[in-house]
Amino acid sequence: MSLTRCCAPFTPGTPGVPSVDGAVTDDTDRGRRSTGWQFATFTAIWAFPRRVSPRRIAVGASLPPAPETGTEPRPDDSESPASESGSGASEGDAAGSGASESGRRGFLRGAPDWRAFSRRHALFLVAFLGAAALRWTALRAYPSGLWFTGDSYFYIGHALNPRPSSTRTTGYSMLLWLLRPAHSLYLIVFLQHVLGLAVAVMLYALLRRARLPGWAAVLATLPVLYDGYQIQLEHLIMSETLFTFLLIAGVTLLLWRPLGPDRARPGWKQAVAAGALLSAATLVRSAGAPLIPLLPLVLLLWRGGWRSAIAFGTAAAVPLVSYAFWFQQVNGTFALTTTDGLFLWGRTANWADCAKIRPPANERDLCLPPDLRAQRIPPGRLDWIATIPPRQRWRYVGAPDANKTLRDFAIRAVLAQPGAYASDVLRGIGYTFENRRRPYPNDTTEILYHFRDRPQIFPGGRGWSGHGGTALGDILTYTDDGTPSRVNLPEAKRMIAYQDHVHLPGPALGVVFAVGVVAVLRRGRTAFLALGTAATLLVFPIATADFDYRYILPVLPFACLAAGLVFAPRNGNGPGGAGAVLQWVRASRWWGIPGSRRRGTGPASGP
Numbered sequence: 001m002s003l004t005r006c007c008a009p010f011t012p013g014t015p016g017v018p019s020v021d022g023a024v025t026d027d028t029d030r031g032r033r034s035t036g037w038q039f040a041t042f043t044a045i046w047a048f049p050r051r052v053s054p055r056r057i058a059v060g061a062s063l064p065p066a067p068e069t070g071t072e073p074r075p076d077d078s079e080s081p082a083s084e085s086g087s088g089a090s091e092g093d094a095a096g097s098g099a100s101e102s103g104r105r106g107f108l109r110g111a112p113d114w115r116a117f118s119r120r121h122a123l124f125l126v127a128f129l130g131a132a133a134l135r136w137t138a139l140r141a142y143p144s145g146l147w148f149t150g151d152s153y154f155y156i157g158h159a160l161n162p163r164p165s166s167t168r169t170t171g172y173s174m175l176l177w178l179l180r181p182a183h184s185l186y187l188i189v190f191l192q193h194v195l196g197l198a199v200a201v202m203l204y205a206l207l208r209r210a211r212l213p214g215w216a217a218v219l220a221t222l223p224v225l226y227d228g229y230q231i232q233l234e235h236l237i238m239s240e241t242l243f244t245f246l247l248i249a250g251v252t253l254l255l256w257r258p259l260g261p262d263r264a265r266p267g268w269k270q271a272v273a274a275g276a277l278l279s280a281a282t283l284v285r286s287a288g289a290p291l292i293p294l295l296p297l298v299l300l301l302w303r304g305g306w307r308s309a310i311a312f313g314t315a316a317a318v319p320l321v322s323y324a325f326w327f328q329q330v331n332g333t334f335a336l337t338t339t340d341g342l343f344l345w346g347r348t349a350n351w352a353d354c355a356k357i358r359p360p361a362n363e364r365d366l367c368l369p370p371d372l373r374a375q376r377i378p379p380g381r382l383d384w385i386a387t388i389p390p391r392q393r394w395r396y397v398g399a400p401d402a403n404k405t406l407r408d409f410a411i412r413a414v415l416a417q418p419g420a421y422a423s424d425v426l427r428g429i430g431y432t433f434e435n436r437r438r439p440y441p442n443d444t445t446e447i448l449y450h451f452r453d454r455p456q457i458f459p460g461g462r463g464w465s466g467h468g469g470t471a472l473g474d475i476l477t478y479t480d481d482g483t484p485s486r487v488n489l490p491e492a493k494r495m496i497a498y499q500d501h502v503h504l505p506g507p508a509l510g511v512v513f514a515v516g517v518v519a520v521l522r523r524g525r526t527a528f529l530a531l532g533t534a535a536t537l538l539v540f541p542i543a544t545a546d547f548d549y550r551y552i553l554p555v556l557p558f559a560c561l562a563a564g565l566v567f568a569p570r571n572g573n574g575p576g577g578a579g580a581v582l583q584w585v586r587a588s589r590w591w592g593i594p595g596s597r598r599r600g601t602g603p604a605s606g607p
Contacts, residue, residue, distance in 0.1 A: 123218045124204050128197065131225035134498065135193040138235050138451075141491035144484050145189040145237050147456050148448050152237040153471035156478050157464025164327040166338040166398035171283035172239035176478075183480040189235050195245040196234040200224045202252045203557050203564075210259040210526075210568040220564035223512075224557050228499030232451055233553050243285040244554040250277035251533060251558065254295070254312075258302070258526050259568075265302035268311040275315030282316075283323055286336055287541050287551070292316050294536060301525045333400040341406030342390060342397050343545040346379035349388075351420040352413040363409045365389055379546035380441035425539070428547035432538065433510040441546065449549055451495045455485040509552070509559065516562030527565045534558035 118125065147153075151168075158165060159176035179187055200221045207217035224230060234241045253274040257264040266274075278295065282288040296309035320336070328334045345366065354367040366389050372382075382388060394402040414421045431438060439446045463474040475484045504512075516534070519527035534555045541551045 121208075121214065123214050124221070127218050127222065127225055128200070131200070132197060134226070134231055134495075135197070135234070137491050138231055138495050139186070139190060139193070141451070141488050141495050142189075142235060142486065143488070144185045144479075144481075144486045146232070146235050146448075146452070147458075147485065148236050148238050149444075149459070151239075153474065154464045155237060155239065157466070157471070157474045160465040160474055160478060161467065163466070164323065164330050164336075166331055168339075169283045169286050169323070169336055171280060172242055172285075174283075175242060180478060183478070185237070185479055185481070185484065188237060192234045192241040193231075195241050196224070196230065199245055199248050199557050202248050203561055206252055206255055206259060206561060207564045207568070209256065210565055212564060212567050216564060216567040220560045223504045223560055226502055227553075227556070228495075228501075228503045229449060229549070230503075230553055230556065231495075232449060232499060233550060235451075236448075238550070239284050240550055240554055243281050243288065244557065246277050246281035246284060247288060247291075247533070247537075247554065248557050250274040250281070251530065251561075253277070254299070255526055255529065265305050266299060266308045268307050271299065271308035271312040272315040275312040275317075276319065279316040279319040282336075283319060286340075287537065287554075289336070290536050290540050291533060292320070294532065295529070298525070298529050298532065301528075331400075335400075338400055338403040339398050340544065341403035341408075341410065342383055343379070344410040345390060345406040346383040347424065347543070347545060348410045348413040348421065349373075349379070349382060350376055351417060351424065352409075353417065357409075357412050357416045359409055359412055363405060363412070365393060366406070366409045378441035380445070380548060425543050428542035429539065431506075431547050432552055433506040435505050435507055437549065441548070446549065451492060451499050452487060453489065453492055453496060455487050458484070504556070509556075512559045512563045515566050516559055519562050519564075519566035522570060523565045523568060527562050530558050530565065531562035534562060 154165070154167070155170075155173045155176055158170045158173035159180060162170065162173060162177050164170060176188065179191070203224060204217050204221050207220055208214070212220075251274070253270040254266045256270065257266055274295075275292075278288060278291055282292060292313075296313050299305040299309040299312060302308070324334050324336060327336060331338065349366075349368050350373060352367055354364055357367075359366070368389065372388070377385070385391070390397050390402065390406055396402070397406070431440065437446065458470075458472040458475070460470055460472070463469050463471045465474045465477070469477075472484070476482065513531070513534070516527065516531040520531055537558065538552070538555045541548070
């Protein structure tokens with residue numbers, strides 16, 4: 001084949017090459033028209049660029065041979081019309097059939113090879129199917145879901161009568177309100193299990209895009225897929241699963257371009273979508289609030305990242321401000337909630353000493369009596385005791401003036417006794433990494449994070465719908481079902497045994513965080529964004545309210561993401577997996593550049 005024929009542009013005028021796109025009217029478009037299967041091939045290569053061979057990058061079939069010299073000329077107009085009419089139809093049919101067959105073969109060559117896709121991601125598909133089977137067993141064991149005393153009833157009540165609450169944001173109740181026409185608790189927990197699996201899929205996709213080998217990416221997703229407490233939390237009528245899904249979706253959009261082959265900064269379009277998702281997460285659980293100002297600061301670490309930071313902040317502000325206006329119309333205050341002061345007071349009450357704080361006269365009665373302080377009641381319980389000073393002083397502790405006074409007192413206590421506050425927060429963080437689970441804040445609360453062997457009993461207290469009645473009455477109104485708690489014992493026993501033996505212990509989570517710190521040193525901004533999100537979600541609830549085991553599980557995917565990035569190459573051409581870590585160690589100041597001799601131990605070669 002001649003060089004001219006090899007490099008000639010693909011145009012309708014090229015001899016021997018039939019045109020599939022019609023006439024080209026602009027010379028600048030010659031040779032650039034792409035068919036649908038070419039676009040599909042490009043999409044597949046862009047999404048999974050690591051192991052795509054050069055043969056798949058080629059988007060056109062090989063050119064047919066050009067006519068050789070001495071070939072018989074084609075019949076011209078001088079030949080008889082009879083021969084043309086007799087052979088035209090058959091030749092046209094043959095040409096059409098050949099073109100159709102060629103196009104069909106080209107489409108099959110250009111379409112994504114699903115068998116190759118399955119082989120490449122076989123390990124994750126096996127892990128995914130196993131995790132799905134576990135969740136299916138949970139659905140069979142508890143078809144009506146599981147209930148967390150207090151919070152679950154709150155969400156159901158506000159789904160019956162949507163309105164902002166002074167206690168917590170009601171974004172999760174909005175989801176329940178949307179699902180209310182189905183009158184199905186089974187649908188709620190099924191959807192939450194789907195969201196839990198989707199979190200693992202997004203985590204795996206990010207790590208593979210960062211050039212991790214399959215085994216390393218799957219290893220990082222195993223705690224999300226198989227942790228028994230994670231599966232149980234997905235089965236609770238609680239907001240944590242939706243909260244985690246929205247957060248990981250937003251972070252996936254922010255990191256998709258930086259983890260790609262060109263390592264580009266997050267675009268403003270991705271930042272807009274991520275800001276909207278994180279503001280929605282904050283409306284589901286207010287624990288996401290500190291991420292709204294922190295993530296734009298991280299985006300500024302990229303050159304030109306101010307555009308993305310502004311886009312993120314603007315998109316995040318719109319839903320939050322709208323909700324705050326709605327809250328103001330109902331409760332008279334521009335805010336998301338008005339009980340943050342009570343929770344922060346509970347965080348400080350056990351060690352706050354009025355002799356050291358010296359509060360103003362209107363706050364002196366907020367110090368705990370000596371008998372209550374001696375009991376060291378965890379804040380998660382203390383806030384709800386009827387005999388504490390705030391509830392003795394105010395009829396409704398969620399009132400704006402009560403919230404402001406309690407917040408001021410707590411801030412004075414922190415400033416006057418920073419050592420006591422830091423010790424309290426560090427103690428709560430330490431509970432996260434212990435090898436055993438404490439009955440904290442009490443045994444009746446911690447037992448709610450376990451699968452049960454009997455149906456739950458519902459209290460006779462008031463409901464949250466605002467229509468009167470009880471919490472059980474609200475549930476029955478929502479479901480139109482007389483059995484809001486059902487247990488199928490054979491499957492339930494399997495899930496109980498599984499949860500007892502398969503979960504991520506606290507020390508292992510500590511190792512995950514430590515590996516994430518190493519990833520920050522290797523990968524910089526991308527790992528810092530993931531690990532910073534995990535650390536914020538872990539520390540903020542403990543610092544402003546109290547430690548609770550359910551607050552750990554939204555941290556898990558972000559900590560695993562940061563730890564997984566330690567196995568990613570620092571550039572698109574480097575090795576992945578353990579080779580990436582080894583190359584980084586050898587390239588450190590102790591080892592020199594890759595391929596060089598190891599440094600000695602003399603004074604001149606020391607670090």
